[in-house]
Amino acid sequence: MNRYTTLKQLGDGTYGSVLMGKSNESGELVAIKRMKRKFYSWEECMNLREVKSLKKLNHANVIKLKEVIRENDHLYFVFEYMKENLYQLMKDRSKLFPESVIRNMMYQILQGLAFIHKHGFFHRDMKPENLLCMGPELVKIADFGLAREIRSRPPYTDYVSTRWYRAPEVLLRSATYSSPIDIWAIGCIMAELYTLRPLFPGNSEVDEIFKICQVLGTVKKVDWPEGYQLASAMNFRFPQCVPTNLKTLIPNASNEAISVMKEMLHWDPKKRPTAVQALRHPYFQVGQVAGASLPYAEQQKPISRPLQPVEPKPVSLKPPETLSPLDVGAHLGSGWATQGHSQSCPEATPLISWLCA
Numbered sequence: 062m063n064r065y066t067t068l069k070q071l072g073d074g075t076y077g078s079v080l081m082g083k084s085n086e087s088g089e090l091v092a093i094k095r096m097k098r099k100f101y102s103w104e105e106c107m108n109l110r111e112v113k114s115l116k117k118l119n120h121a122n123v124i125k126l127k128e129v130i131r132e133n134d135h136l137y138f139v140f141e142y143m144k145e146n147l148y149q150l151m152k153d154r155s156k157l158f159p160e161s162v163i164r165n166m167m168y169q170i171l172q173g174l175a176f177i178h179k180h181g182f183f184h185r186d187m188k189p190e191n192l193l194c195m196g197p198e199l200v201k202i203a204d205f206g207l208a209r210e211i212r213s214r215p216p217y218t219d220y221v222s223t224r225w226y227r228a229p230e231v232l233l234r235s236a237t238y239s240s241p242i243d244i245w246a247i248g249c250i251m252a253e254l255y256t257l258r259p260l261f262p263g264n265s266e267v268d269e270i271f272k273i274c275q276v277l278g279t280v281k282k283v284d285w286p287e288g289y290q291l292a293s294a295m296n297f298r299f300p301q302c303v304p305t306n307l308k309t310l311i312p313n314a315s316n317e318a319i320s321v322m323k324e325m326l327h328w329d330p331k332k333r334p335t336a337v338q339a340l341r342h343p344y345f346q347v348g349q350v351a352g353a354s355l356p357y358a359e360q361q362k363p364i365s366r367p368l369q370p371v372e373p374k375p376v377s378l379k380p381p382e383t384l385s386p387l388d389v390g391a392h393l394g395s396g397w398a399t400q401g402h403s404q405s406c407p408e409a410t411p412l413i414s415w416l417c418a
Contacts, residue, residue: 092142151257157257160255188223225260241331284328
C-alpha cells in the first residue's frame with residue numbers, strides 16, 4: 062500500500078471502508094476498499110464471492126478493479142475512482158433530467174448488466190448507490206458482493222437487494238429467483254431517474270408489496286400463479302388495489318419509456334425482458350444506439366438455452382502479494398428485516414394515495 066496515498070474516507074459499510082487515494086507513481090485518483098476482517102492467505106481472498114464472481118469481467122460499464130493487495134493480513138481492493146453514485150447525482154439535482162440524458166444512462170446500465178448476465182452472473186443488489194458515475198455521461202455498475210452464478214444451485218436464503226428495488230418474487234421469499242430480479246430493479250431505477258423519487262418506497266417487506274400493488278394493481282392469479290403459491294406459503298394475501306397509468310405518475314416520460322418500464326416491471330419474472338431484449342426496445346432505437354432495430358415482439362421470445370458462465374483464467378500472484386488486473390465491485394452490505402403480514406391497503410404516500418381501491 063506504500064504505492065498509494067490516502068486522501069479521505071468515502072464510505073463505511075458492514076464489510077469494509079472505502080477511501081479516496083492517489084497513486085504515488087502516476088498521480089491517478091483511485092478508490093481503495095479496506096476489508097474489515099483479516100485474511101491469512103490468498104486462498105481466503107480468492108474465496109470472496111465478489112472476487113470469485115467478477116474477476117473475469119471487463120466492460121466499460123462495469124467498475125474496474127485495478128489490483129488486489131494483501132498486506133499484514135489486511136485485504137485492499139484498488140478501484141478506478143468515480144466521482145459519485147447515481148443516488149448522489151439525483152439528490153443534488155434541482156430540476157429533472159431530460160429524457161435524452163436518462164436514455165443514455167439507462168443504455169449504459171443495461172449494457173453493463175447484459176454483459177454480467179451473458180457471463181453467467183446476476184447482481185442481486187441493483188440500486189442507485191451501486192451505480193457509480195462521472196456525471197450523467199458515464200455510469201458503471203459496482204458492488205458485486207451479492208452476485209451469484211445463474212447456474213448456481215438454489216435455494217438462495219441470504220439477504221438480497223435493497224427493499225425499494227426488490228422484486229416481488231424475492232419479497233415473497235422465493236428461493237429460486239434469478240437474473241430477472243436485476244431487471245425489476247432497473248425498472249425501478251429508470252422510473253426514479255424521471256421523477257427523482259423512488260417508485261416503491263416501502264418501509265417494510267410487506268409495505269413494499271403494498272406499494273407495488275398501489276402502482277401496478279393487484280396481480281391476478283391467472284397472470285402469476287407462482288406468486289400466489291409463494292404468498293400462500295407465507296399466509297399472505299395480496300391487497301386489492303386498482304392499477305394506475307404510469308404516465309400519470311411519470312408525466313415527463315415518453316410513451317416508449319413507459320412501455321419499456323412496464324415490460325421490466327412485470328409481476329411474473331418470466332415475462333420480464335432480458336437486458337439484451339430491453340436494449341432492443343424502440344425506446345433505445347435513437348441517436349447513440351447502433352445496430353438495426355428488430356421488432357420488439359420478436360425479442361420477447363424466451364432464450365432456449367441457459368446462460369453459461371465463463372471459466373476463470375488462472376491468476377498469477379505478484380509481489381508483494383498483489384493481483385492485477387481484476388474486475389470486481391465493492392460491497393457495502395446492509396441487513397434484511399422480517400416483517401409481519403397484513404391484508405388491507407396501507408396508507409399510501411401522497412403521490413399515489415388515490416391509487417388504492
